[in-house]
Amino acid sequence: MPLYHLGMDDTDSLKLGCTTYIGALMISDLAKDGSRFVDYPNLIRLNPNIPWKSRGNAAICLRFMSDRSPDDILGTAFELAEQYRDRKDPKNQPGIALLEGEVPSHIKEFGRRALYNVLTLDDAFHTAQKAGVKYRIIRGGLGLVGAIAAVGSTLEQDHTFELVIYRRKALWGRRRDVDYNSVLKFDKETTPLTFNNIDYEKNRLLVTPHGPDPILFGVRGEYPAVVMEALKKIKFRGAERWVIYRSNQGTAAHLVRTLLIRDLKPYQAAVLKGVITKAPRVLKGGHVIASIRDGTGEIDVAGYEPSGGFRYTVRDLMPGDRVKAFGGVRVLNDGRFTFNLERLEVLSLVSEAYRNPVCPKCGKSMKSEGRGKGYQCKRCGLKAKEPVLEEIDRRIKTGVYLPPPRAMRHLTKPFQRFGQEKASWEGKVGVFHGLF
Numbered sequence: 240m241p242l243y244h245l246g247m248d249d250t251d252s253l254k255l256g257c258t259t260y261i262g263a264l265m266i267s268d269l270a271k272d273g274s275r276f277v278d279y280p281n282l283i284r285l286n287p288n289i290p291w292k293s294r295g296n297a298a299i300c301l302r303f304m305s306d307r308s309p310d311d312i313l314g315t316a317f318e319l320a321e322q323y324r325d326r327k328d329p330k331n332q333p334g335i336a337l338l339e340g341e342v343p344s345h346i347k348e349f350g351r352r353a354l355y356n357v358l359t360l361d362d363a364f365h366t367a368q369k370a371g372v373k374y375r376i377i378r379g380g381l382g383l384v385g386a387i388a389a390v391g392s393t394l395e396q397d398h399t400f401e402l403v404i405y406r407r408k409a410l411w412g413r414r415r416d417v418d419y420n421s422v423l424k425f426d427k428e429t430t431p432l433t434f435n436n437i438d439y440e441k442n443r444l445l446v447t448p449h450g451p452d453p454i455l456f457g458v459r460g461e462y463p464a465v466v467m468e469a470l471k472k473i474k475f476r477g478a479e480r481w482v483i484y485r486s487n488q489g490t491a492a493h494l495v496r497t498l499l500i501r502d503l504k505p506y507q508a509a510v511l512k513g514v515i516t517k518a519p520r521v522l523k524g525g526h527v528i529a530s531i532r533d534g535t536g537e538i539d540v541a542g543y544e545p546s547g548g549f550r551y552t553v554r555d556l557m558p559g560d561r562v563k564a565f566g567g568v569r570v571l572n573d574g575r576f577t578f579n580l581e582r583l584e585v586l587s588l589v590s591e592a593y594r595n596p597v598c599p600k601c602g603k604s605m606k607s608e609g610r611g612k613g614y615q616c617k618r619c620g621l622k623a624k625e626p627v628l629e630e631i632d633r634r635i636k637t638g639v640y641l642p643p644p645r646a647m648r649h650l651t652k653p654f655q656r657f658g659q660e661k662a663s664w665e666g667k668v669g670v671f672h673g674l675f
């Protein structure tokens with residue numbers, strides 16, 4: 240039987256549907272006629288900084304041997320996409336790609352670049368043609384970029400698993416019935432082999448999405464067996480089917496390139512290394528902005544309000560601190576770039592700083608008379624030549640800082656995964672889908 244890779248993207252929208260649900264239906268369809276899966280279905284998160292992405296910028300790829308014809312496979316996937324996509328949303332532009340045989344290295348390269356760059360539909364058409372990828376698109380077909388990227392993202396190194404449980408169609412848009420206490424217990428029993436089940440700062444469930452989509456809940460973890468335990472341990476109602484995906488979620492696969500500030504392009508994901516140049520400022524609404532310089536340029540880096548306590552780390556930085564900033568390039572209305580922080584690594588902290596001298600008579604801080612001109616007390620006129628070098632008590636330490644789980648991107652690597660990164664995949668596929 241020939242080997243196929245079926246990639247699908249952008250079959251969902253902000254309001255309806257979900258690419259992975261169409262994938263789940265496609266899995267059932269392929270399984271019933273004897274197609275043999277050579278991998279868990281892959282759930283691939285792409286560059287999270289792209290503004291025209293759908294909800295989580297998720298694409299999927301099914302890898303299987305089948306006697307069905309390529310046209311039949313593509314046709315079935317196309318019909319499912321037509322049936323479940325959101326016709327009212329112009330952003331909904333599904334793409335479906337089918338590759339026969341092994342994945343060539345330039346498709347893998349396309350998959351890697353889709354994690355941190357902005358790839359165009361032209362890039363996708365060109366790549367499809369070069370590799371003999373067959374495809375179907377709907378509307379503009381921008382989803383073809385993600386569909387081919389998913390085919391190329393073979394997850395040969397670090398990866399995680401997610402058990403996704405879908406709900407019956409009659410319940411889409413309704414409140415989800417998932418028992419909080421059972422998730423709490425599951426989390427305690429399986430940590431650190433599962434992650435981001437609950438945000439303990441807000442006591443909020445993270446396994447349930449908030450939209451009207453087909454997903455009841457999803458559990459992320461290191462191995463299929465541990466996420467599968469959720470089927471027994473978590474109490475829920477209204478389920479229709481379940482699928483275990485192999486994924487790049489929680490791997491930080493998009494933050495692998497250290498770039499120079501001068502070379503940044505819109506919406507890229509990148510790592511910057513530099514020095515804080517001025518005291519961070521807190522904006523209305525609670526966002527915190529710091530600036531870093533690396534010898535080629537300077538850029539504002541932002542910790543946004545939803546990132547909770549993470550912002551305070553950004554706020555407590557001082558000029559001279561050395562940091563690694565992980566995140567993505569945003570473009571402001573006036574065309575300037577800012578860098579949206581997703582992870583901050585403080586490499587070194589300034590431990591002393593020059594301060595204005597204090598007047599020995601009045602006890603007040605003296606004012607500077609201008610650069611190199613010394614200081615003067617505004618009350619009594621006493622002058623001083625030199626500033627005072629003072630040791631500073633820093634509130635932050637060197638190390639890695641992350642936003643709380645509720646504010647993490649799907650690709651963000653949470654703390655409990657540090658040290659659990661996988662170097663390879665052994666290629667064994669267990670049972671990964673079923674009906675309730």
Ligand SMILES: [Zn+2]
Nearest residue numbers: 598601616619
């Ligand atoms: Zn004085």
